[in-house]
Amino acid sequence: METLQLDLAPLSPLNPTEGQAGDVDAYKPELVCAKMIHYKVEDHKLTKLHFTGGCEGNLTAISKLLEGMDIDDVVDKLSGITCGKKDTSCADQLCNALKGHMDD
Template sequence: MKTTFTTQGTCAKFIDIELDGDIVVEVRFIGGCHGNLQAVSRLIQGERIDRVIEVLRGIVCRSGTSCCDQLARALERTRLSIAS
């Protein structure tokens, strides 16, 4: 499953997410701190959605959120759509 999430309050404007069931296959941030976000994307490849949400949810950079927090929120929404 592939989806694009529009972020709010971060330098990254969009997050492209590819999942295989509940496993993260690939994540690509559009905008933001390229090097840091590449590292985050590589570190979460192959991880379960729930684990990524648990680790990244609530990390704050600015505006009460961060690119990592936005990814966690996107995965939460995606997980809900998979469950329905």
């Protein structure tokens, strides 16, 4: 039987997001597959977004679609979305994180 050797590299917490970890906010979602949401709000717009864990393809697509969008619009569109039998979703958890910035 042949032995397979893999070279593994450590994951970066902000893999596709430029900048230092200190220039984004972090939110730990509850009851979903994503383990962390890193994001930045500038001038009431979502300028950086990266999910750690969860459905990689879907969350990468959501991140690209939402970057540059006004956070009020994000919350209006995605708040309350559920995933399977869960009462929440990764998108809904992002809205929970963004609600803290809506009065800024």
